[in-house]
Amino acid sequence: GENVEQHPSTLSVQEGDSAVIKCTYSDSASNYFPWYKQELGKRPQLIIDIRSNVGEKKDQRIAVTLNKTAKHFSLHITETQPEDSAVYFCAASEKQAGTALIFGKGTTLSVSS
Amino acid sequence: NAGVTQTPKFRVLKTGQSMTLLCAQDMNHEYMYWYRQDPGMGLRLIHYSVGEGTTAKGEVPDGYNVSRLKKQNFLLGLESAAPSQTSVYFCASSYGGSGHNEQFFGPGTRLTVL
Numbered sequence: 359g360e361n362v363e364q365h366p367s368t369l370s371v372q373e374g375d376s377a378v379i380k381c382t383y384s385d386s387a388s389n390y391f392p393w394y395k396q397e398l399g400k401r402p403q404l405i406i407d408i409r410s411n412v413g414e415k416k417d418q419r420i421a422v423t424l425n426k427t428a429k430h431f432s433l434h435i436t437e438t439q440p441e442d443s444a445v446y447f448c449a450a451s452e453k454q455a456g457t458a459l460i461f462g463k464g465t466t467l468s469v470s471s
Numbered sequence: 472n473a474g475v476t477q478t479p480k481f482r483v484l485k486t487g488q489s490m491t492l493l494c495a496q497d498m499n500h501e502y503m504y505w506y507r508q509d510p511g512m513g514l515r516l517i518h519y520s521v522g523e524g525t526t527a528k529g530e531v532p533d534g535y536n537v538s539r540l541k542k543q544n545f546l547l548g549l550e551s552a553a554p555s556q557t558s559v560y561f562c563a564s565s566y567g568g569s570g571h572n573e574q575f576f577g578p579g580t581r582l583t584v585l
Contacts, residue, residue, distance in 0.1 A: 359530070364513075367511075379504055390573075392572070392573070400560070400578075401561065401576040401577060401578050401579060402514065402576050403576070404573050404574070407572070407573065447513055448516060449514075451572065452516075458504060458519050458529060459504075459514075459574065460516065460530070461506075461513040461514040461515070462513055462575070463511060463512060463513040464511075464513050
């Protein structure tokens with residue numbers, strides 16, 4: 359089955375800096391790669407996603423890139439703000455399970471002002 | 472629209488007790504999922520369903536059972552709770568089908584097994 363590795367596990371940046379979180383996946387048949395943000399005590403919420411037929415997608419300060427050949431994808435947050443502080447999870451679709459997702463272990467992002 | 476709701480929000484069990492967690496969604500989604508979240512482990516898929524009357528195993532199904540008798544509900548059962556099942560449980564749902572993958576999560580249930 360699918361396996362997703364996520365790095366780093368923690369990331370601290372100054373307000374205004376950029377943050378990059380990287381994930382690798384094992385199943386070349388996976389075709390959907392979402393990123394979720396989870397604030398303390400809250401539910402995960404989708405912030406951006408990308409499909410395997412697209413190399414890059416951007417939404418304001420957030421962008422995701424996908425390299426199918428290398429089987430890795432990354433989340434880029436520019437001009438970070440204190441409210442970006444949260445745990446971020448990447449995920450990849452488990453092709454054999456339809457749209458079920460396999461998640462990485464998460465990255466705790468801390469943005470200090 | 473309430474979205475995805477979970478009952479109960481908190482529960483404390485003793486080892487060997489049983490319980491059922493209820494997930495309900497009002498978005499007419501076909502697919503529903505149960506995850507558990509443990510510190511440093513991310514979200515791990517327990518069981519999922521691709522439609523009413525169907526269920527399938529995920530990454531960590533042992534010790535759990537599920538049922539999807541109605542499209543809007545997905546139940547997670549623990550027949551004989553163990554301390555290793557102490558966790559936060561999240562339910563999620565998605566419309567399903569190509570191009571409709573976004574999963575919407577419930578608020579979670581915090582379960583402690585003593």
